[in-house]
Amino acid sequence: MSEFMISPGLILVLGAMLIPVLNGGLRALLLMSLPALTLVAVWMLPADASLQVAFLDYTLEPIRSSVEGRLFATVFSIMAFVGGLYAYRQASTAELTAAFIYAGSAIGVTFAGDLLTLFIFWEIMALGSTVVIWSAGTPSAYRAGMRYLIVHLLGGVILMTGIVAYALDTGSLEFTSMQADSLGTWLILTGFLVNAGAPPLSAWIADAYPEASPSGMVFLSAFTTKTAVFALLVGFPGADILIPIGLYMVFYGIIYALLENDMRRILAYSIVNQVGFMVAAIGIGTEMALNGAAAHAFAHIIYKGLLLMSAGSVLLMTGKRKCTDLGGLFQSMPVTAINGIVGALAISAFPFTSGFVTKSLETSAAANEGMLIVWLLLLAASAGVFLHAGIKFPWFVFFQKDSGLRPPDPPANLRYAMWIFSFLCIAIGLLPNTLYAILPYPVDYQPYTPDHLVTQFQVLLFAGFAFFVMLKLMRRTLTISLDFDWFYRKFFKEIGGEFTLQSSVAREAREQQAVALLNQLIDRLYRHHGPQGILARAWPTGSMVLWVAVLLGLSLVLYYL
Amino acid sequence: MKTSTEDTQDHSDQSERKHWLYRKENLPKLWIIQIVILLLVLLPEFFIHHHLYFEEQGFVLDGSFGFYGWYGFITCAGMVALAKILGIFLKRKDTYYDE
Structure with a gap:
């Protein structure tokens, strides 16, 4: 061209x-x-x-x-x-x-x-x-x-x-x-x-x-x-190694998000979880799975952006980011709460949202390939998404205990941005064929069957029930969770610190040794050559005469012999 | 950006009634609503025959009564329990990395 x-x-x-x-x-x-x-x-x-x-x-x-x-x-x-x-x-x-x-x-x-x-x-x-x-x-x-x-x-x-x-x-x-x-x-x-x-x-x-x-x-x-x-x-596409990697990411995201207290860190772990679904689907590698990964990525960018806009609005208006400090905000920030909930429903793949029509392509692809274990894990993970992001985020930020905070909703431009994304989350959910039409491969899939609707509601609502039944176990604590970054933020740092300490101690010992040696040398020189040193003393004339007399006497004796 | 709690916190309004959701007497109602919804989504189990994906492999558990419900519940309970156990080893004060 x-x-x-x-x-x-x-x-x-x-x-x-x-x-x-x-x-x-x-x-x-x-x-x-x-x-x-x-x-x-x-x-x-x-x-x-x-x-x-x-x-x-x-x-x-x-x-x-x-x-x-x-x-x-x-x-x-x-x-x-x-x-x-x-x-x-x-x-x-x-x-x-x-x-x-x-x-x-x-x-x-x-x-x-x-x-x-x-x-x-x-x-x-x-x-x-x-x-x-x-x-x-x-x-x-x-x-x-x-x-x-x-x-x-x-x-x-x-x-x-x-x-x-x-x-x-x-x-x-x-x-x-x-x-x-x-x-x-x-x-x-x-x-x-x-x-x-x-x-x-x-x-x-x-x-x-x-x-x-x-x-x-x-x-x-x-x-x-x-x-x-x-x-x-x-x-x-179809690289087998991606399936276990993706599944690991899915559960890593859920577990760490469940342990987390910072609202935006919960959503960050949830990114790993969602990308895990896509990576696993790419590993499955069929046309349906690849379509699923692409569609899921498309929908994910929108609802994750929406969730973070909602969390960002809370941060902007309260200056707080920890679940332990938040709660009850739905009363004074209704727009932020509603949009946050729409994002949460979409990421959980609730029917009539974008997550429902995209993520199901991935799980169905696993089922169609007869990958039983992968399918069971993805199904459990779908329930887990509702648990760690779908309920946990809105619950601890907008509901739970009343923190007493009464901030207003954020300025208009932030609200409009959230409404646009909420609209897209629901529009994609209601009209999936618009998105299906621009996917890499032709789509032969109908998300809205009675079977799929019923099973999805069952999975999600019972997962939600589990959340409330086990709420006491999820009491927020002022903690973070150790991860691989511990190695480069703590372990190697401590080792480096220890090395610096030890090497400086060793260097000091060497230095003192060298100084001591030098001092010893100077002392010796001083002793022999100093004002009182044997080699530098002023000798009295009398003793010189005496020694000359002794030497002369000795030479006389020797000569005589 | 508002950072001080004084700006946003409303101490003065003792007369303001707690929101409906936060009143103690409404808690049992919320549980009942939840359980009714759960029973409602189990209702179609009597009419719908689930598609079995893995029949050829001899796995028919996904056709059992309310499979998606109890599977969702049990796996979620399992994940919460697993997180709790891992938390014993992984959790640190959130000032852990602060210099």
Whole structure:
């Protein structure tokens, strides 16, 4: 193709550079129009669009149209639009600029036809998201952002090493479906999984995201992990290893969220849980499972954004983030509570919400493949989602005990953003075919059967019953839970501290020894050469005469003999 | 951003009645409502024949009465219990990492 093409992601990346120089209404206009323009560009791009550039011995493809890419780019654009609406009044200029560059580079990944282009956008995302975290401006956000950056730079190095090895093996940089059967492909898979929040490094999500500003975390929840889902979907469909990894993530998210006290950290663990469903579905690898992963990612970005907008509004209006400090807020923040509940119902896959029509594709795919254990675990996990996110979040924030807090609902732009996402959660749930039509493969699935409705209600309502029966066991405590990040935040730090201590003690001992030796030498010299030293004493004339007489006498005696 | 509790907390209004949800006498009603809903969703079990996905493998448990209900309840209770047990080893004061 020879005609001029611009990667849709670049509209956001380059447009974001204008954010710092515009103010007031013009800035609001820019924040609204950039994602809208991007969305238009995504859909204007022909289905077979491809821009190829020769680079050294390789062919790069900075723009390549694909159905998967278009789907993810669509929801990323929607997220940038609604996130921008939510953020534009209270977020800092740095945060808005970084968030739009971050969103744009995520869209850049979805149109990358080669691994080098993918890698470049991948790294811009890491930098953009780090700045979003830092924009909260607190010391804890600075440190958490630094840890986040280190994890992602590590993931980037692994990915780049894999890409180099892959290019040497195959002589091609094309980003296409791969088999994890060589060093290069294994490293690429590992690099993707780091960003997906896979074990053992899952902790970075719950460590870093909740330190961002209220709007910052809304942006963060959408792009990094879902771009990784996209990369796995295109790069490693049907890789068996992804099934156990995904299932681990699913239950890791539930257990840690159940233990957690910080409302936004609960939702962060829930991101790992949800991405776990998608990763497992990609591992199953049938057309239905891949459709499920893609649809689930689409729906997830919207309802997770909604949940975090609700939590962010609570944080903004109360300054509190711990469940132990919150409760009873439904009385004075009805809009925030209602939208939070819609998000909670959607993430739990309640009938008539977006979760119901998307997640069921994944569980049905497991059933259709006869994977009994996987199916049973996914079913238990679906109940667990309602437990840890669907009830726990709204219950402890908006209900439980009355904390006495009576903050009002947040400003209008935040409320509108939440209503838009609530509307989308329910609209997708009621009209699933609109979403099904843009999925990678043709969909032959009807979510609204009496059997499915009844079973889903049974699973969820009995899970809810379990929550209230066991409520005493879930009393909130002022605690955090240890995770793999303990190794780099405590273990190696303590070892490093101990090493510093021990080595400085040892150095001091050496130094004292050397000083003692030197002092000893000086003392000796002083003793012999000092004013009283035997070699420096002033000798009396009489004794000299005496000794001369003795010597002369001796020589006389010797001569005589 | 409001950070001080004085702004938001309403100490003065003793006359304000507690919200319906927070009154002690309503607690049994809430439990009854919940249990009625649970019985209602079990009702279709008498009319609906569930699709068995794993019949070929000899697994027919998902066709038993109220399978999705009791399975959801038991697995959730199990997850809460597991979290409780792991919490003994994993929980630390939330100032643990503070420098």
